[in-house]
């Protein structure tokens with residue numbers, strides 16, 4: 269990607285259409301199950317909605333540019349993208365490392381579907397990732413890890429994987445390609461949910477895989493065609509439309525997260541805060557080395573579940589909802605979903621509200 273450009277320029281350029289006089293400047297949605305066939309069977313044109321769609325391709329080329337990959341493939345959800353990558357890479361007999369402190373459904377998939385098929389599944393926290401991956405064949409790392417926001421040293425892990433020919437897959441959902449580019453740190457594959465900050469409006473579910481490894485991408489495209497977890501044309505268009513403002517939104521979300529983390533850090537009602545951008549955070553050093561922005565999520569620990577519930581009730585701006593990356597600031601008490609965290613642990617996803625309004629609102633709601 270044009271390395272000299274800032275995030276908003278990159279976002280806008282990524283979704284720019286060709287300068288053809290008379291054609292729409294904005295991308296147009298193509299929602300089609302079937303296409304007119306050519307008599308020339310080798311023409312390589314679109315034929316059927318599960319194998320190809322012009323809106324996917326436009327979105328995929330934007331995502332590839334943002335991730336610094338040669339190609340990207342969209343999927344019906346982040347989980348569809350991650351599980352497709354794992355099915356292609358983790359064959360019976362291989363050792364797969366997955367995050368112990370990352371998105372819980374990925375662990376479930378690995379233990380419920382891959383382990384019974386002969387994949388040796390090992391769970392490791394962000395902190396243990398390098399050590400646990402020393403003899404792995406495939407490593408899936410998530411950084412910052414959802415929900416605890418610990419950070420994996422991606423360059424170190426990538427070099428370790430390279431030395432022994434292991435494949436490193438990085439879930440870039442929480443950081444987004446505007447926050448970090450794992451491929452430039454040596455990862456082989458990026459997987460992500462586009463449901464979160466990239467689309468950013470909490471109104472669709474989507475995912476993608478990006479890589480510069482042509483062999484892996486063609487295996488993944490084949491997998492997508494056969495397994496069929498494809499993104500609808502309209503959703504693809506919505507992600508594309510949203511990408512143009514991703515730089516602006518993400519900049520504000522990160523600014524809000526940093527300001528909130530600073531306030532929470534000294535608030536007497538708060539037991540602990542994690543935010544990779546906080547100078548005292550244990551992950552700050554590694555985060556500074558590999559992240560361009562520290563993301564829009566803050567992890568906070570209050571006294572108990574009632575304290576989290578009271579925070580939302582007394583606030584005029586916070587929304588109680590799961591997921592993250594949307595324009596509204598939202599709070600998710602993660603013990604509800606079974607994450608190994610205390611009852612008072614909440615992941616706060618910062619929206620694009622004015623920073624002063626948000627910090628003042630949360631401060632009064634905690635008082």
Ligand SMILES: Cc1ncc(COP(=O)(O)O)c(C=O)c1O
Pocket residue numbers: 345346347348350371410414439441442460461462463473474475591
């Ligand atoms: C880090 C991470 N990866 C992947 C996913 C799955 O994404 P999706 O819900 O789009 O399937 C999530 C969902 O919350 C996530 O937090």
